Amino acid sequence: MREKRALTDRERRFGPDAPKVRSFSLDPIRVTDSQLRKRGPLLPVPVHVLPLIFANRATGRWLLGFAELRAARDANVVTHILPSVAAALRAGGVVRSCPHPTLRTAKRLQKRTEELVELQLTSKLPPMPATTSVKAALQSAAPIAPIQVQGWVRTRRDSKDFSFIELNDGSCLRNLQIIAKNTLPNYAAVQHLITGASITVRGALVASQGKGQSWEIVADEIEIVGASDDTYPLQKKGHTPEFLREIAHLRPRSNLFGAVFRVRSRLAFAIHQFFQERGFVYVHTPIITGSDCEGAGELFRVTAIDPKNPPRRPDGAIDYAQDFFARSTFLTVSGQLEAEAFACALSKVYTFGPTFRAENSNTSRHANEFWMIEPEMAFTDLRGNMDVAEEIVKYLIRDIRQHCAEDLELFAKFVDKELLARLDFVMERPFQRITYTEAVEFLTKSGEKFEFPVAYGANLQSEHERWLTEKHFKCPVTVFDYPKEIKPFYMRLNDDGKTVTAMDVLVPGIGEIVGGSQREERLEVLEENMRRHKMDPADYKWYLDLRRYGTVPHSGFGLGFERMLMFVTGVSNIRDVIPFARTPGSAEF
């Protein structure tokens, strides 16, 4: 018996043999019954005719039209098309399907039916003029004509017979100078271009007659894609980062933030490159997690419970056993525990993703949503761990130094004059490694007057860390072997019974950038640690299993992505290295 299959929308509309129209990103029309009811009767066109909307990029107008499809073997071919549509396509127009033509559009279309002409269009449509990035144009070795560039107007200046337009498309820091002569048909409109407007420029890339840039484009055509007006908040002059934070949706259009986010992208790439080159496996640890075991700070609860009518336990507390996951769940504060599981299988792994802390922290170094890199390595002790931490910090600096030189120069000029010298210094010199005990001794002997006293057994204060990195050693310092009392349960107990194999990498200006440890691999010791931290080992059965079956010494650390980015760029506020920062009382955009 023949299998009966429901017809797809497309088949229903165009017949079972209708070709798929994929050759130039056309989606077949989908029309549902509900859309029909809402929008009225459908366009009465033959089944093999596909209504389309054509956008003419030259004029910015949308054209209604339709294309006739040649069925069967030569599928994916548009054979007939309205002349006006063909013209639009030749000029580099975009084609989209007209999702639900109504009777009204039908009438307009029917009037044009007679205009339908045959067009030699196979799957090769006239290519859209390729857009050259500003970066590529500026780096060109020879004149280019014709050339098309697209971007946003940074500023415009008038000269006697023409206008200078500074065009930026974010591909690099620098702008491309456009010469807009007064012979352009829309010169009057061009003269009203204001900072923020978007344009498409077609013309010729030629050697610049002026100083300050080697290339410029003499425009044959300037298409105003999107105008701007005098309410556009960005000026060509400098703005404070505080003001730009309030317009986070526009700030990437500024020099500073464009540079920051280009570097952010490159830094993320370099992180993957570092680990992939070394045989690490990238693990996606869960973002919604049930483990609240790290003591890494306050958690954001994830719940589907109706806040107006939550299920209650007999004692009146909300019963999260009736919640979506049948338990309490939170946004992750760390993927470490899960990464450990994968390290104990794939040997070397890393995570790189968002983490969340519900701390009410109001500092330039804390955000409630941030990205963290967490490598985890089997058969690796604390020393190996410190080696990798130091290596990656240096690797990332070197990579950014090499690939984002222009952006770094901007930071060195306007954000932090000593940036480049510091980066080079960190890259070249070994990090200072001292135990916590030695650090306390250095601090006690320093003679420095600290607001908070230095005492063995207490956490190092920001001012202490700063003294070590900025005043004493003047380089990154790795402090290790901390008292067990001030560190989490999973860190390996040293033979002295007093300290654990923790390590923090402190860098000048930022403070802690890496925090890690060798993990406790001995089942009994780990259970004892848990009890000491008032945790019930029964709640962490899966984590303890890693020690129960084939346990290995292993180590890992967390590297704060944004902190690294701050260090590399010299930007002093974490809110300025996150596209849309989440901080207490602030989650706009």
Added chain:
RNA sequence: UCCAGAGUAGCUCAGUGGUAGAGCGGUCGGCUGUUAACCGAUUGGUCGUAGGUUCGAAUCCUACCUCUGGAGCCA
């Protein structure tokens, strides 16, 4: 959360009890292969909000809001 500081034009700021200002931006005009262009004119305000003191408050007092810096928590 705690401790400081700040909120005046679109932006950066001056104005400390007596008629709300400057520079930049925008607009108009001039000049000009300019480049944070230049010259002239012009536009632009609920002085964070709400109370209070005073003949009179941007200015003094109180509360609140927002932002910034620092601390704690950490990455």
